[in-house]
Amino acid sequence: MSVGEFLKERLAALLPDPAEDLRDPDYIRDSLALGWLIATFYFRADVRGIENIPADGPVLLVGNHSGGNVTPDSFVLGLAFNTYFGVERPFYQLAHDLVMLMPQVQWLRRMGMVGASPGTAERLLDRGAAVLVYPGGDWEVHRPTWKSASVDFAGRKGFLRLALDRKVPIVPVVGIGGQETALFLSRGEGLARFLRLDKLLRLKVLPISVAPPWGLNIGDFVGHIPLPAKITVSVLKPVDLHRKFGPHPDLEKSYNHITRLMQRELDRLAAERRLPLLG
Amino acid sequence: MRIEERRTLGAAPATLWKLIGDPAAYPGFLSGVTRCEPQTKGRPRRGARYSLRLLVGAAQVGGVIEIVEFDRPQELAWVGITGIDQRGRWRLRATPEGTEVTLRLTYSVPGGLLGLVADALAAPIVRGHVQRSLEALAELS
Numbered sequence: 001m002s003v004g005e006f007l008k009e010r011l012a013a014l015l016p017d018p019a020e021d022l023r024d025p026d027y028i029r030d031s032l033a034l035g036w037l038i039a040t041f042y043f044r045a046d047v048r049g050i051e052n053i054p055a056d057g058p059v060l061l062v063g064n065h066s067g068g069n070v071t072p073d074s075f076v077l078g079l080a081f082n083t084y085f086g087v088e089r090p091f092y093q094l095a096h097d098l099v100m101l102m103p104q105v106q107w108l109r110r111m112g113m114v115g116a117s118p119g120t121a122e123r124l125l126d127r128g129a130a131v132l133v134y135p136g137g138d139w140e141v142h143r144p145t146w147k148s149a150s151v152d153f154a155g156r157k158g159f160l161r162l163a164l165d166r167k168v169p170i171v172p173v174v175g176i177g178g179q180e181t182a183l184f185l186s187r188g189e190g191l192a193r194f195l196r197l198d199k200l201l202r203l204k205v206l207p208i209s210v211a212p213p214w215g216l217n218i219g220d221f222v223g224h225i226p227l228p229a230k231i232t233v234s235v236l237k238p239v240d241l242h243r244k245f246g247p248h249p250d251l252e253k254s255y256n257h258i259t260r261l262m263q264r265e266l267d268r269l270a271a272e273r274r275l276p277l278l279g
Numbered sequence: 280m281r282i283e284e285r286r287t288l289g290a291a292p293a294t295l296w297k298l299i300g301d302p303a304a305y306p307g308f309l310s311g312v313t314r315c316e317p318q319t320k321g322r323p324r325r326g327a328r329y330s331l332r333l334l335v336g337a338a339q340v341g342g343v344i345e346i347v348e349f350d351r352p353q354e355l356a357w358v359g360i361t362g363i364d365q366r367g368r369w370r371l372r373a374t375p376e377g378t379e380v381t382l383r384l385t386y387s388v389p390g391g392l393l394g395l396v397a398d399a400l401a402a403p404i405v406r407g408h409v410q411r412s413l414e415a416l417a418e419l420s
Contacts, residue, residue, distance in 0.1 A: 032338075032363075033390030033397035040336030041400070050339060051314065076337065083338040086361045 022109040025087040031111065032087075035079040042228050043072055043177070044279065047080040049235035056089075058125040058168045059238070062159050064151045064262055065134035065141040066178025068209060069099065070223040073175030074132065076231050078111060081130070090129035094121055096137050096202075102223060125166045132173070135159045141178075142187045142207035142220070148179035149270035151263045153255075154204075160241070160254050169238035172258060174265040180276050181226035182211035188218070230279025232272075234265050280398040281385045284409045289377040290420035296352035298419060299369045302329045302344075308419055310411035311404075313339055325349040328360065333408065335401050341365070363388055380416065382409050 039045040053059060066073050074093055081091050094116040099105065105113070114120050116133070124131050134140065135153040143152060151174075163170045188206035197203040211217045211224035239258065241249045273279050288295065298304055301323050305315040311334045318328040325346055332341040342362020348354050352371055359365040363386055370381040384405060388394040 030390045030394075033388045033394040036336060036338055036340075036388070036397050037393065037400065039338065043337070045337035047337065047339075079338055083340045083362070084332060086342050088361060 023112040024110045027110045028082055028087045039076050039079050043231040045076040046232045050080050050084045052235045052237050053171050054238060058128050059130045059171055060163045060168050061132040061171045061173050063134050063173035064175060065136050066175060067181050068142055069220040070226050071178060072181055072226055072231050073178045073233055077173060077233050092124050092129055093132040121162055122166060125168055133159050138203060138205050142184060142205050145179050145184045149266055151259050151266055153259060157251050157255050160251055164241055169240050171238045172236040172262045174262050175233045176269040177229045177231040180229035182209045182224055184209045227277060229277045232269055234269060236261060236265060280402050282405050282409050283383040284413055285381045286413045287374060287376050287379050288417050288420055292352040292371040292373050292378045295371055295378055295420055299355055300351060308415040311408035318343055335404050382413060384409060
């Protein structure tokens, strides 16, 4: 066994079972106060269009992702969803394997986070849940701060196959402000390739940022303290790909349609912002 | 936390009841109410349910409420069935000048000590909504 294979095996053993459902509505309910305090007074969060999410039934929320491994946009959206629809409505967030290794993962899993392993999202949608996915994942969340206002899914189309296969609507969710919670300098994709992280951990990046309390932060493996940037999240109207593109939608056209809708909204939100951090 | 505001308005109780007695109309004049949709069929009555949301800070809080008192044209009270614990009450009392209107909201945020902190910090926001709602009611009547 090579060193790489050994490491891959050891890391796989550390990962919690991604299919295990630890979501606990009572726990989420008790966490709403803390979430509301942070979202209201620290991030001055502004969530628009939450009523665009269908009132019941399975739905795939598709977001652009920002903020490094500490993602205030998903935190703010989670609070908005749970206060608007109630903690009784099942809501799950798909996460990358690396996030499942982070110290705070137990707390996040009780809030509804599950590993993005094959079959997990399908099972949740079949149970009627709302599922949040960030197709851009590690690639998008570590983009440089000066690319804050760009949607970058890196061509990933798995979310489209999922929505089409399960015949669920896609609700695009656009957030801005997360990329101002630290100074993100580079994805470090060359470094990740050099260290073979793409092979070992499915990681395309080894991000480099300046963030409290670390100063220079390479990898962001244990997160950081986010700066208090104003977070704005806009939930768009649902998209039914079958209705829009017929019984067999073309993936490329569907991808372009969704990302174009999101980019247009992100441009609008970016135009509203006057100052970094303050919004 | 209990928030209560009182105003004397020039209109008669029956006139004000046309607005207050129909929760579905609340988004039109209740400050911060983004949604109040009937969940039961028929006219407003005791037992009728509505899906109510109130924008407080970063979140739209609320849930399904049920009318527990419907005494035309002087008392309407509701309790929250889902979402945060809440109660609301309208009291209308005829006076020589018109009607004394009281709007009372009682709520409790779960979460122990942090819930109490959130209760207290939300209070000025909720009080502002209640005050603006009574002002809007005065204008509409």
